[in-house]
Each structure stands twice: as C-alpha cells, then as structure tokens.
Amino acid sequence: MAPAPRRPLISGNWKMHHNHFEAISLVQKLQYILNDEDHDAVDVSVHPPFTDLRSVQTVIEADDLPIALGAQHCHWEDKGAFTGEVSPAFLAKLNVTYVIAGHSERRELFGETDDMVNRKAKAILAHGMTPILCCGETLEEREAGATDQKVSGQVRAALDGIDAEAVSGLVIAYEPIWAIGTGRTASADDAQAVCATVRSVVAEVAGADAAQSVRIQYGGSVKAANAVELMGQPDIDGALVGGASLVAEDFAGIVRFHQG
Numbered sequence: 615m616a617p618a619p620r621r622p623l624i625s626g627n628w629k630m631h632h633n634h635f636e637a638i639s640l641v642q643k644l645q646y647i648l649n650d651e652d653h654d655a656v657d658v659s660v661h662p663p664f665t666d667l668r669s670v671q672t673v674i675e676a677d678d679l680p681i682a683l684g685a686q687h688c689h690w691e692d693k694g695a696f697t698g699e700v701s702p703a704f705l706a707k708l709n710v711t712y713v714i715a716g717h718s719e720r721r722e723l724f725g726e727t728d729d730m731v732n733r734k735a736k737a738i739l740a741h742g743m744t745p746i747l748c749c750g751e752t753l754e755e756r757e758a759g760a761t762d763q764k765v766s767g768q769v770r771a772a773l774d775g776i777d778a779e780a781v782s783g784l785v786i787a788y789e790p791i792w793a794i795g796t797g798r799t800a801s802a803d804d805a806q807a808v809c810a811t812v813r814s815v816v817a818e819v820a821g822a823d824a825a826q827s828v829r830i831q832y833g834g835s836v837k838a839a840n841a842v843e844l845m846g847q848p849d850i851d852g853a854l855v856g857g858a859s860l861v862a863e864d865f866a867g868i869v870r871f872h873q874g
C-alpha cells in the first residue's frame with residue numbers, strides 16, 4: 615500500500631511581535647482571507663507570544679476556526695522554581711497543538727542546548743502536543759561544508775530516546791540561520807538537499823516508516839514568491855514563517871502555495 619501523503623503545515627512564528635489586541639485582529643483577518651479550499655489543502659498554525667495565547671485560543675474556539683494554536687517555546691518541567699518559564703502543562707490547558715523547540719534564536723541568544731531541546735521535545739509529547747524541532751547551520755558552518763554534520767547532530771540529539779511512533783507524528787523545521795530575517799533564502803535545491811538529509815537521519819534513528827511520515831518544514835525568508843518552488847520539493851512538507859507571518863495577506867499568500 616502506498617504511504618499516505620504528508621499534509622503540508624504552514625506555521626507562522628510571530629516571535630516577539632504583536633500584543634494580544636494585534637494578535638486577535640491578525641487571526642480574524644487571516645480567517646477572513648483563507649477559505650475552505652485552503653484549509654482542505656494545508657494545515658495552518660500560528661505561534662503568538664505567550665501573553666497572546668489565551669486571547670487567540672478564545673477567538674479560534676469561539677468561531678471554530680481551522681487554525682491550530684502554537685507556542686514558541688516552553689520549559690521541560692511541569693512546575694517548579696523556574697522564574698519566567700512556561701510549563702508545557704499550561705500550554706496543553708490552552709489547547710496548544712504545536713510547540714516550537716530549539717529555534718536558532720533560543721539556541722544562539724538564550725543558550726538552549728541540544729539536551730534541553732530533547733527534554734522539551736519529550737515534555738511536549740508527554741502533554742499530547744506536537745513539537746516543531748528546529749535545526750540549521752550558521753553561514754560559517756555552511757561555508758566550511760559542515761551543514762549536514764551540524765543539522766544531523768541536532769536532529770539525532772533532539773530525537774534521542776523518543777520512540778518511533780512519536781517521531782512519526784512530529785515536525786522538524788530546517789532553518790538555515792543565515793536565511794532567517796535576512797531576505798536570503800536557501801535555493802530550493804539546497805533546502806531540498808538538507809531536508810532529505812534530515813529525513814535520512816530520521817530513518818536511521820526511528821526507521822523508514824517514521825521517516826516517511828515525519829513532516830519537514832523549511833524556514834528562512836519564506837514569502838509567497840518563493841513558497842511554490844520550495845513546497846514543490848519532495849522532502850519539504852511545509853514552512854516555518856517569521857516576518858511574512860505578521861501580515862495576514864502575506865501569510866495567506868504563502869498558504870496559497872497549494873494553488874501552484
């Protein structure tokens with residue numbers, strides 16, 4: 615039997631943008647623009663700042679919107695003396711579906727390690743949510759020919775000790791650091807090559823079935839203008855979008871890649 619096709623997932627990582635009023639307005643605009651055909655073809659998630667989550671949840675649930683709520687980060691413990699941190703249990707209570715773990719900004723600016731990303735991935739799964747595990751190389755690493763080594767190491771570490779069935783349902787986002795917020799996008803061929811490497815690492819650690827099912831996003835200056843080509847690659851199943859997810863029309867333009 616042929617394996618089920620992977621449903622594309624387009625995720626908007628708002629980073630530290632939009633207060634809760636702006637968040638409500640953006641989700642309402644998005645829903646106004648997106649139609650049933652879009653939702654039939656593509657899964658969509660939005661990842662507002664923590665302070666917006668409850669407001670956005672209320673809008674999504676009041677209108678039964680087919681948009682998944684996402685978070686940008688969490689701690690791996692359920693509770694405790696961790697000033698400023700947010701528990702995965704609290705996110706689950708808000709009906710959060712996806713949680714980003716190991717974004718390069720968390721790794722580079724806030725010292726998140728591979729081990730922390732692995733613990734978070736397990737905690738997110740334990741609460742019935744789906745991790746979006748990020749990986750990606752710096753420009754120096756790319757120029758030194760170390761991209762595959764860096765990305766493979768990050769993926770292996772993130773998946774360590776997670777069983778194959780759980781791996782098959784999660785999402786991995788390949789985000790070359792030099793392409794984030796710079797307007798520089800990896801060429802579709804380069805992005806495809808690294809995403810194929812990611813899938814082969816998943817096959818190695820969790821088996822062929824998990825590798826076939828896991829969804830791999832590309833992130834880094836994705837826009838409507840480059841989305842069709844990127845999403846057309848065999849190992850790219852979606853996009854993790856920063857800047858272009860902050861404006862409803864721009865984000866909807868990316869979701870509409872499915873129209874070709």
Ligand code: 13P
Nearest residue numbers: 627794795834835856857
């Ligand atoms: P940009 O789309 O702004 O490059 O950001 C990508 C990103 O980091 C999404 O997580």
